Amino acid sequence: MNIAAPIIPGTPAFDALVDAIFQKALVAKPKAEVLTPSDLQEEYSIPTSTQAKGRMTGEFIPFFKVGTAIRYRRCDCEKWIADRIQRSTSESA
Numbered sequence: 001m002n003i004a005a006p007i008i009p010g011t012p013a014f015d016a017l018v019d020a021i022f023q024k025a026l027v028a029k030p031k032a033e034v035l036t037p038s039d040l041q042e043e044y045s046i047p048t049s050t051q052a053k054g055r056m057t058g059e060f061i062p063f064f065k066v067g068t069a070i071r072y073r074r075c076d077c078e079k080w081i082a083d084r085i086q087r088s089t090s091e092s093a
Contacts (some may be wrong), residue, residue: 035072044077 008014032039037048040061054060055070061080063072 031074033074035074035077037070037072040072040077044081 035043037051040046040051041048051060051070055063061072062076063070065071
């Protein structure tokens with residue numbers, strides 16, 4: 001019979017268990033439904049300067065303003081990305 005050793009605070013096994021619990025909690029965190037330009041840059045790697053140019057030309061993700069702050073709905077971001085899926089480089093977006 002194999003009996004697991006107790007996990008004692010301050011030991012590497014305890015620290016690893018705590019890290020695993022916190023990592024799982026972070027992964028389980030629901031994603032925000034509204035994104036800022038910084039959020040969009042962080043999650044989708046779209047620079048804020050590219051976002052600004054796209055908003056000016058109207059060729060980017062639909063957005064709305066709260067006061068002067070730009071916001072994007074996550075569903076609009078995902079739809080915009082899905083609409084640009086290509087199978088080869090010869091296709092136009």
